[in-house]
Amino acid sequence: MKGINKRVAIGFMSIVALLFVSGMISLFELSNLSNDTENILSTGKRNMELAKDMLNSAHDHSRAIINMAIFNDHAYDSLCRSSLNALEERIASARSESFNAECLDSLAITVKELRTLSDAYLVPAAAESNAKSAEPSIADDFALAEGSVTGKIWYETKYQTVYTRLLGQIKHFMQLTHSSLAPRAAQLNRNAYRSVTPVFISLLVMIAIVLMFFYFVNVYCVRPIVRINTALSNYLTFKLPFRVKAELLDELKELHDNIDTLVNISKQTKQ
Amino acid sequence: MRFSVILRYIGTVMLCVAAFMAVAAGISYMDNDSGYYPLLLSSLLTLLLGAFPMLFVQKAETISNKEGFSIVVGSWILACVVGMFPYLIWGGEFSLIDAWFESVSGFTTTGATILDNVEALPQGLLFWRSSTCWIGGAGVVMFALVILPSMGTNKMALSSVELSSLAKDNYRYRTQIIVRILLMVYVGLTLLTTVLLRVAGMRWFDALNHAMSACATGGFSTKNASIGYFDNPIIEIILIVAMLLASIHFGLIYATFTRKANNMFRSEVVRTYGIVIAIGALSIALSIYLAGLYPTFGQAVRESVFQFVSIISTTGFATTDTNLWTPFAIMILIVASIVCACAGSTSGGLKIDRLLLFVKVFFARLRLQRHPNAVVRIRVDGIVQEESQLDAVMVFIVSYLCFMLIGTLFNTMFGLDMMTAFSSAAACIGNVGPGFGEVGSLDTYSQLPAVLKLQDTLLMLMGRLEIFGFIQLLFIKWWR
Numbered sequence: 001m002k003g004i005n006k007r008v009a010i011g012f013m014s015i016v017a018l019l020f021v022s023g024m025i026s027l028f029e030l031s032n033l034s035n036d037t038e039n040i041l042s043t044g045k046r047n048m049e050l051a052k053d054m055l056n057s058a059h060d061h062s063r064a065i066i067n068m069a070i071f072n073d074h075a076y077d078s079l080c081r082s083s084l085n086a087l088e089e090r091i092a093s094a095r096s097e098s099f100n101a102e103c104l105d106s107l108a109i110t111v112k113e114l115r116t117l118s119d120a121y122l123v124p125a126a127a128e129s130n131a132k133s134a135e136p137s138i139a140d141d142f143a144l145a146e147g148s149v150t151g152k153i154w155y156e157t158k159y160q161t162v163y164t165r166l167l168g169q170i171k172h173f174m175q176l177t178h179s180s181l182a183p184r185a186a187q188l189n190r191n192a193y194r195s196v197t198p199v200f201i202s203l204l205v206m207i208a209i210v211l212m213f214f215y216f217v218n219v220y221c222v223r224p225i226v227r228i229n230t231a232l233s234n235y236l237t238f239k240l241p242f243r244v245k246a247e248l249l250d251e252l253k254e255l256h257d258n259i260d261t262l263v264n265i266s267k268q269t270k271q
Numbered sequence: 272m273r274f275s276v277i278l279r280y281i282g283t284v285m286l287c288v289a290a291f292m293a294v295a296a297g298i299s300y301m302d303n304d305s306g307y308y309p310l311l312l313s314s315l316l317t318l319l320l321g322a323f324p325m326l327f328v329q330k331a332e333t334i335s336n337k338e339g340f341s342i343v344v345g346s347w348i349l350a351c352v353v354g355m356f357p358y359l360i361w362g363g364e365f366s367l368i369d370a371w372f373e374s375v376s377g378f379t380t381t382g383a384t385i386l387d388n389v390e391a392l393p394q395g396l397l398f399w400r401s402s403t404c405w406i407g408g409a410g411v412v413m414f415a416l417v418i419l420p421s422m423g424t425n426k427m428a429l430s431s432v433e434l435s436s437l438a439k440d441n442y443r444y445r446t447q448i449i450v451r452i453l454l455m456v457y458v459g460l461t462l463l464t465t466v467l468l469r470v471a472g473m474r475w476f477d478a479l480n481h482a483m484s485a486c487a488t489g490g491f492s493t494k495n496a497s498i499g500y501f502d503n504p505i506i507e508i509i510l511i512v513a514m515l516l517a518s519i520h521f522g523l524i525y526a527t528f529t530r531k532a533n534n535m536f537r538s539e540v541v542r543t544y545g546i547v548i549a550i551g552a553l554s555i556a557l558s559i560y561l562a563g564l565y566p567t568f569g570q571a572v573r574e575s576v577f578q579f580v581s582i583i584s585t586t587g588f589a590t591t592d593t594n595l596w597t598p599f600a601i602m603i604l605i606v607a608s609i610v611c612a613c614a615g616s617t618s619g620g621l622k623i624d625r626l627l628l629f630v631k632v633f634f635a636r637l638r639l640q641r642h643p644n645a646v647v648r649i650r651v652d653g654i655v656q657e658e659s660q661l662d663a664v665m666v667f668i669v670s671y672l673c674f675m676l677i678g679t680l681f682n683t684m685f686g687l688d689m690m691t692a693f694s695s696a697a698a699c700i701g702n703v704g705p706g707f708g709e710v711g712s713l714d715t716y717s718q719l720p721a722v723l724k725l726q727d728t729l730l731m732l733m734g735r736l737e738i739f740g741f742i743q744l745l746f747i748k749w750w751r
Contacts, residue, residue: 007326007327010326011323011326011327014319014323014326018319021315025312194360194362197359197360197362198309198312198360201312201313201316201356201359201360202312202316205316205319205320208320209319209320209323212278212323212324213323215274215275216275216324216326216327216328219275219327220327247275249327249329
């Protein structure tokens, strides 16, 4: 391939390449945008799941404590421990998923406080209960009732304070993540505009190149052919000299020169 | 006028711009920052835009004066358009208008910014920002002229447009050599300043950026507090010298270093420039010292010399907030931002050469009134100035002041106070950068309405293309 053919082909290929690049850019930017959107949605969903699990575990722990401290039912001991473990697991998993670290730190501290509190009360209480359950008597029933009263007081004064704080912190964790979604959604809105910008710029450049291509094809291909044709017609019809006023390149220049030679030969033959 | 030839040579300039973008992309790649993708994409698009006309249009043997004008003005405008691509793609603080403002401000070496937090920009973009100043400093077309030696005789037509007749006065060489001298002095000065700034304690990256900005008399800094961030008297002295040299005719600097007779110490214009700087800086120092703004006279001199040289050389670096200075000091700085430096340098503004001619014409007129039949010749450096040259200078001064006043009027129309309106118009048309009021030395143009930002970019382009080159394009007859 050479001459005009080569120029037009390269020009055409440039436009195709730019179209391809624009397409790739839009794909890339759209996939980025899609990832961001997905990320925001999945963060929200995950936050809800974690918060729900934490609330369930907290509720289980509270239920176990009530049964153990007020009703002296130590069968709930395993639920008490497993619910605390579950809470700690949820906090650890939230931490690994890059949720608000500050909020998770205070949650972890409260859970630790809750564990210390329940351990400090429940371990001696369980030992005492075990000792007394060996030989039950009327005096023991009184002691149990007295113990229940003490447990109730402990639950209301000590445990419930920490438990309420824990619930508040779980709710705060839920709200914090959700309130941070609003600016992220706004950022997403801006990102959408930014995603369009590279594509828009590529399209602008492509329009400029298409216009230039049209102009050059017109100036260097179409116009010379039209003018050569007009000059040849003028020569054949009116015997006007064969003169072409156009930018001539490659084959078109050859064509012009060949016609000019033919015209000269024709003139000489007639003479 | 051959439109295709114009496109081809503008394309050459675009290739140079693309090369600088590619270097900036390389810096971003090494730094692993977020500027890599915007710069690389912009570089590729600019490359394609620049290379496309070369596919069809062959080298022209000759270029007419009109074509030369169109190539130069078109190159400036298109360079500004492609220059905003990296900013727009990167995002951050840049909206469409802001990216255009930053790009025009860079290429016209104005150095005014819309960025409230410059330090948030990745290193690649910071380098690109300084590059726009540096490319603009030498003149977009000058790069093409030197990089493409095959253009041969066409250099004459283009450089006659790029260099004003005043600027060419002090060159006593052929045009091709003028171009080489200009580039040699420019690159040499930039490299020397970079090394000196590094030795004075800047990081290599900051040193290079500040050197590029100082030698282009641009004023873009990599820090929010500009040069005030470094608080280092040695850095300030190096930059004062660099700004001074960059604002003196490059031909005279070359002649001085090669020990030619027509060196800068013998130039009347440079002498006048020196006297203006000495009087201006000393007056400001006295004013701010007596007002009790600085504890010692030495500190007042340090601040006043730096700020005065920065403004009169049209650089716009800052070490302090000049809004806090006395009204007298502020007025001197505003006058300096109108008068500016020498022709044939990278600075903008009215130029001290024209001011000198104006003063001489003024006294000649007084003399003619006393002796109506006298033949009065006006000379600069012993060379008699032609009437047409004097007329051109007078028309330029009047036009310059008129456009500055129109700019001020337009600014006040949109609610700016008088100080901000006048000083921003003067700073933009003079390619100085910082003004006073809301656009002070440590402030930005970010809070201005979009329409005023557009107006300011028009003033910057007008100032850089010495008014007539830009206005010429607006006349339809010109294109026939």
